[in-house]
Amino acid sequence: MGGRSDVGSLPLVSCIMPTYGRPVFALQAVRYFLRQDYPARELIILDDGPEGLSARLPEDDRIRYVRLPRLKIGGKRNTGCTLARGTIIAQWDDDDWYGPHRLSVQVAPLLAGNADITGIRGTVVFDLERWQAWTCTPRLHRLMYRHDVHGGTLVFFRRLWEQQARYPNRSLAEDAHFLSRLVRAGARLTRIEDDGLFVYIRHGGNTWSFRSGRFLDPRGWRIMAGVPVPAEDRPFYAALAASAAEASARRTERRAMGAGPRLFRQAISRMLAAETDRG
Secondary structure, eight states: OTBBOSSTTOBOEEEEEEEOSOHHHHHHHHHHHHHOSOOSEEEEEEEOSSSOOGGGSOOOTTEEEEEOSSOOHHHHHHHHHHHOOBSEEEEOOTTSEEOTTHHHHHHHHHHTTSOSEEEEESOOEEETTTTEEEEEOHHHHHHHSGGGSOGGGOEEEHHHHHHTOOOOSOSSSHHHHHHHHHHHTTOOEEEEEOSSSEEEEEOSOOSSOOOTTTSSOGGGEEEESSOSSOGGGHHHHHHHHHHHHHHHHHHHHHHHHHHHHHHHHHHHHHHHHHHHHHO
């Protein structure tokens, strides 16, 4: 393709999606890719999980599925960039929510010649286990996210990856380190204000572990009213939240059952000690 699509003169955007062991999230992320209104796009899925997804994917020439040996996330991102046909790369994480205009909005500054990279600022965080959405103050956002954009939302010219920086071979903050390398090398970053483009989903299995509402500075967190995803997607997340609640209840029950014999033994020991003292 040479980086050009057959949809007019728009450059092809290659969306890179590493995944491991969470097929329910990954298949939903594929649906968000299919909804995008930017027509010239492809999705490359890099999967090193125990169960393959190929039999469950829709038949679509724009989707390529690649099985890999176990790799760090940075390694999977680099592999995806190697396989990409597009001149523009978009990170496409497997567990977040993306609005249908995300690619169009983030690609526009690149096509206008005003940026080499774009990322989303003003991140909405949705904690599924607590069914609570959060935003944060600008100060806290700058503290949490390198260069004041969510690392998982990067869209950039592929030539930057080819000529200036690669993702480090790690599975935490590899995108933030990659972004910093590009900015230090002179790449122009444009921050896109979030307006229905992206929701950062917190579900207990995220690579980056923190507690919403408390992390870094509790005073900088703001509770949002309502659910930050559209009505058509809420049943999906509600089912995940219910499943997480059931799993949490089972863990609590197991802990309580395990604590029963221990507490009984402790009570007997105290009674025996009391008898000894009286004797």
